[in-house]
Amino acid sequence: MPAKLWFVLKRVLQVVPVVLAIAALNFLLLHLAPGDAADIIAAQSGGASPEFVAELRRSFGLDRPLYQQFLVYIARLLTFDLGWSNVQQRPVFDLIADRVPATLLLMMTGITLALIFGTLLGILAAMRHRRWTDSVVSVLALLAYATPQFWLGLMLIVLFSITFGILPSGGMMTIGAVMSAGARALDIARHLLLPTLTLGLFYMAIYARLMRSSMLEVYTHEYITTARAKGLSEARVGLVHAASNALLPVVTLAGVQIGHLLGGSILVETVFGWPGLGRLVFDALLQRDLNLLLGILFVSSVVVVLINLAVDLLYGFLDPRIVHK
Amino acid sequence: MICNRSARLILAASFILASWSAAGAQQCGKTGGTLTYVYHPEPTALSTIATSAVPVAIISTKIYESLLSYEGAALTPKPSLAESWTVSDDKKTYTFKLRHDVKWHDGKPFTAEDVAFSVQKIVRPYSSRGKVYFGDLAALETPDPYTVVFKLKDAVPFFMNVFQPGETPILPKHAFDGIDVGTAAGVRGAEIMQKPIGTGPFRLKEWRKGSHIILERNPGYWDKGRPCLDQVVLRVLPDGAARAIAVETGEVDLAPMSGLPEAEIQRLSKLPQIVTSREGAEALGPNMWLEVNLREKPLADVKVRQAISMALDRQRIVDVIWYGQGTPGIGPIVSSNPTFFNKALKPYEYSPAKANALLDEAGYRRGADGVRFKMTQNFLPYGENWLRLAEYIRQELGKIGIAVETQSLDLGGWLKAIYTDWNFNITSTFSHNYSDPSIGVERTFTSENIKKGATFTNSMGYKNPRVDELFSKVARENDVAVRKKQFDEIQQILHDDLPVIFLMEMSYTHVWNKRVHGLITNGISMYSSWSGVWKE
Numbered sequence: 001m002p003a004k005l006w007f008v009l010k011r012v013l014q015v016v017p018v019v020l021a022i023a024a025l026n027f028l029l030l031h032l033a034p035g036d037a038a039d040i041i042a043a044q045s046g047g048a049s050p051e052f053v054a055e056l057r058r059s060f061g062l063d064r065p066l067y068q069q070f071l072v073y074i075a076r077l078l079t080f081d082l083g084w085s086n087v088q089q090r091p092v093f094d095l096i097a098d099r100v101p102a103t104l105l106l107m108m109t110g111i112t113l114a115l116i117f118g119t120l121l122g123i124l125a126a127m128r129h130r131r132w133t134d135s136v137v138s139v140l141a142l143l144a145y146a147t148p149q150f151w152l153g154l155m156l157i158v159l160f161s162i163t164f165g166i167l168p169s170g171g172m173m174t175i176g177a178v179m180s181a182g183a184r185a186l187d188i189a190r191h192l193l194l195p196t197l198t199l200g201l202f203y204m205a206i207y208a209r210l211m212r213s214s215m216l217e218v219y220t221h222e223y224i225t226t227a228r229a230k231g232l233s234e235a236r237v238g239l240v241h242a243a244s245n246a247l248l249p250v251v252t253l254a255g256v257q258i259g260h261l262l263g264g265s266i267l268v269e270t271v272f273g274w275p276g277l278g279r280l281v282f283d284a285l286l287q288r289d290l291n292l293l294l295g296i297l298f299v300s301s302v303v304v305v306l307i308n309l310a311v312d313l314l315y316g317f318l319d320p321r322i323v324h325k
Numbered sequence: 326m327i328c329n330r331s332a333r334l335i336l337a338a339s340f341i342l343a344s345w346s347a348a349g350a351q352q353c354g355k356t357g358g359t360l361t362y363v364y365h366p367e368p369t370a371l372s373t374i375a376t377s378a379v380p381v382a383i384i385s386t387k388i389y390e391s392l393l394s395y396e397g398a399a400l401t402p403k404p405s406l407a408e409s410w411t412v413s414d415d416k417k418t419y420t421f422k423l424r425h426d427v428k429w430h431d432g433k434p435f436t437a438e439d440v441a442f443s444v445q446k447i448v449r450p451y452s453s454r455g456k457v458y459f460g461d462l463a464a465l466e467t468p469d470p471y472t473v474v475f476k477l478k479d480a481v482p483f484f485m486n487v488f489q490p491g492e493t494p495i496l497p498k499h500a501f502d503g504i505d506v507g508t509a510a511g512v513r514g515a516e517i518m519q520k521p522i523g524t525g526p527f528r529l530k531e532w533r534k535g536s537h538i539i540l541e542r543n544p545g546y547w548d549k550g551r552p553c554l555d556q557v558v559l560r561v562l563p564d565g566a567a568r569a570i571a572v573e574t575g576e577v578d579l580a581p582m583s584g585l586p587e588a589e590i591q592r593l594s595k596l597p598q599i600v601t602s603r604e605g606a607e608a609l610g611p612n613m614w615l616e617v618n619l620r621e622k623p624l625a626d627v628k629v630r631q632a633i634s635m636a637l638d639r640q641r642i643v644d645v646i647w648y649g650q651g652t653p654g655i656g657p658i659v660s661s662n663p664t665f666f667n668k669a670l671k672p673y674e675y676s677p678a679k680a681n682a683l684l685d686e687a688g689y690r691r692g693a694d695g696v697r698f699k700m701t702q703n704f705l706p707y708g709e710n711w712l713r714l715a716e717y718i719r720q721e722l723g724k725i726g727i728a729v730e731t732q733s734l735d736l737g738g739w740l741k742a743i744y745t746d747w748n749f750n751i752t753s754t755f756s757h758n759y760s761d762p763s764i765g766v767e768r769t770f771t772s773e774n775i776k777k778g779a780t781f782t783n784s785m786g787y788k789n790p791r792v793d794e795l796f797s798k799v800a801r802e803n804d805v806a807v808r809k810k811q812f813d814e815i816q817q818i819l820h821d822d823l824p825v826i827f828l829m830e831m832s833y834t835h836v837w838n839k840r841v842h843g844l845i846t847n848g849i850s851m852y853s854s855w856s857g858v859w860k861e
Contacts (some may be wrong), residue, residue, distance in 0.1 A: 033737060033738065034734070034737060034738040034741040034742070035736070035737025035738050035739075035740050035741040035745075036737065039737060039740040039741060039744075039745070039780060040736055040737055040740065041376050042453070042779075042780045043736070043740050043744075043780040043781065044376050044377075044378035045376050045377040045378060045453035046377060046453055046454075046756075046757060046781060048453040048779065048780065049456065049776070049779055050776045050777065050778040050779040052451075052453070052509070053778055053779060053780070054778070055508070055509045056509050058509075059508055059509045059510030059513070060510075084514075086513075087369055088369050088370075088534070089369070089370060089375065089513060089514055089518055089519055090519065095534065098533075098534055098535070099534075099535060102535075102536075150564075154564075154566055154567070154570075157567065157570055158570070161570060161574055162570060162573065162574055165574070168576065169567060169570050169571050169574055169576060170560075170562050170567050170570075170571060171536065171537070171560060171562070172536055175361075175536075175537045175539065175558055175560065176359055176539055176556060176558055269563075270563045270564050271564045271566075271567055272567070273536075273560070273561060273562035273563060273564070273567060275533065275534070275535030275536040275561070276535070279535065279563060280535065283366065283367075285735075286735055286736060286737070287369075287736075287737075288737045
């Protein structure tokens with residue numbers, strides 16, 4: 001069998017024990033948190049008798065010994081049953097599936113735009129090294145990186161929703177209005193603009209600076225001197241030869257961050273009221289909704305592991321010198 | 326004698342009614358339109374049986390109704406699902422005649438069977454105040470499909486208050502066919518908790534979790550010509566500043582129940598298109614205090630508690646931390662209670678000098694470093710105001726020589742520390758009075774409510790036989806004047822004893838765009854059906 005196929009097979013088989021270990025660790029960690037869902041539900045109702053709380057706890061299965069709860073959980077995971085959310089009264093899988101499209105839309109748009117513009121800006125800054133373009137890009141990147149996302153988001157809302165009044169202040173779409181598919185797509189795009197900007201600027205700064213420093217390092221390699229000696233234009237040297245070789249660190253970082261895709265961005269989702277997974281995790285933690293939390297963590301860990309695998313394969317594609325064993 | 330007093334009460338109530346009924350016009354000012362409101366967090370269910378948390382209570386009371394509706398701050402009963410009612414002379418038998426023309430949202434007819442089922446099988450066992458309301462129910466009879474008779478073991482003075490749509494919603498019996506209502510899991514997991522079927526003016530159209538809930542008009546609603554609105558929409562916006570912006574731009578019409586940060590409320594109240602009101606929640610009566618763990622010295626000593634009380638400037642807490650949206654606390658019953666508040670209570674004094682003197686007298690002298698003793702404090706993890714309150718308390722108590730260490734926990738951790746482990750010295754918290762002090766106040770101060778694991782009960786370990794005796798009598802006393810005397814005495818004892826340090830009567834401030842009308846109708850305005858609310 002070709003080496004690459006062996007490699008892939010080995011890695012896919014490794015996914016199973018890794019994910020199970022993560023699930024076990026999550027389970028133990030979450031049970032360390034004091035208080036449980038029964039307490040919180042009773043409290044939010046303004047208090048209840050201890051019998052009522054005990055009955056709730058029993059119906060959630062929280063009164064069983066820890067090892068029993070753990071075995072039940074692992075057994076369910078192996079059959080891909082993510083369980084039932086006691087706080088939200090719906091299957092965990094449904095709750096996650098509901099939020100995945102919105103999360104993917106936001107994160108993919110944000111990271112893709114950040115990648116494209118970040119790498120372009122990084123290349124530009126490296127090619128115009130030590131000139132004023134480089135300084136401007138570097139300073140802007142630093143500002144974008146240092147600005148807190150929740151502040152940036154709110155300032156954008158104040159500017160575009162209140163002062164100019166041209167963009168909506170939150171949510172994913174206009175509620176209650178009946179629209180054609182095209183109009184709906186446009187509506188969502190309008191709502192997507194500010195959150196993507198808030199999210200994207202941060203990542204863009206990272207990619208720009210990383211690409212810039214990677215390019216500067218690549219410029220010292222011998223094949224660049226060769227290319228110049230052969231008479232290629234500076235643009236071609238920079239954009240074709242240097243950039244493609246400088247891409248690897250950026251791909252690594254992008255891979256890591258895309259792995260966190262399903263984690264959503266809790267800050268952006270909170271400020272803009274975007275219905276994503278980041279907020280779901282946060283709410284679930286505060287409500288001690290263990291089944292939901294474990295479900296999301298499990299799905300996220302699977303996604304991270306698979307994306308890591310994809311990135312490793314991508315390396316081999318980008319850089320033929322890398323051999324997979 | 327009793328008749329005269331009742332007549333006087335009704336007369337007083339109708340004066341209150343007159344001032345409230347300005348918005349209670351029978352005709353809608355305009356029919357149609359959508360009311361959009363914001364509140365955080367998002368409801369986890371659409372019925373107060375699953376949980377009676379504020380966001381659920383706001384939305385489910387548009388979908389479900391109860392036998393009565395109410396008018397005015399004192400909750401004067403009005404017909405809702407019940408057309409008329411009679412009360413026996415001994416106040417132990419209540420007979421309700423139900424409306425004949427009511428249909429559930431799925432078209433099936435509403436009958437007395439639904440009432441009997443809801444009260445006995447759902448509300449009494451599973452609602453958090455079910456036992457308080459119906460614990461004394463000896464029998465419930467349905468002699469015909471439109472008559473319900475409640476027979477009580479003892480005369481319960483607040484029984485007419487229990488039929489609020491949030492407290493005792495009437496659910497359809499047929500929605501529970503095949504469901505085991507003997508367990509909490511069965512009831513909470515029933516489909517109707519997520520896909521409600523009620524009799525109310527609005528029914529569920531769409532619920533996108535994390536984004537919004539849309540309620541649409543119930544075309545078969547029994548009150549012809551109502552509701553005025555076509556739709557009620559809840560938008561889920563987790564960030565307080567973002568909610569305030571949405572109200573300011575007009576994208577959202579209403580932010581009820583102090584759903585906006587107080588600083589934003591203060592800012593928005595100055596805008597010409599915005600209306601703010603602290604009325605409409607008198608029958609909730611949120612009361613904020615510091616619960617004190619009385620089991621150990623030095624806090625077991627009443628002089629120490631008095632000193633702590635004197636070291637805190639309540640007016641400053643109201644003005645600076647809550648932006649003026651509150652009233653300095655004075656006792657267990659809030660001053661907006663129209664019937665039972667004890668006006669003779671003396672306001673608490675702010676005097677660090679006297680506090681210092683009291684602590685010296687109690688035997689806790691300052692050490693070489695100026696510290697008399699150390700203590701920890703917790704705070705209710707409901708937001709930034711509580712953190713600031715904790716910082717203020719630490720600062721002020723530091724001035725009188727008490728070194729306070731603040732412990733920060735999230736809600737789950739806090740509940741466990743305070744109500745399960747009793748592992749705390751003092752904590753800030755608040756409690757609702759509800760529509761009668763026997764419902765909301767008794768649970769904090771009687772010794773039989775010292776229950777490990779039960780949230781919002783007597784965590785302090787306070788045992789006062791006289792208070793226990795008074796609470797037990799007042800819960801079954803039907804003469805309002807006698808009840809007033811009993812509550813007056815309770816308030817005076819608790820005011821002086823300080824098992825909790827009363828700090829502030831909170832207010833629920835509602836913020837809305839002036840194009841919305843008819844919101845404030847009674848002491849539970851945001852938990853009412855909004856059938857008469859209209860928008861320009």
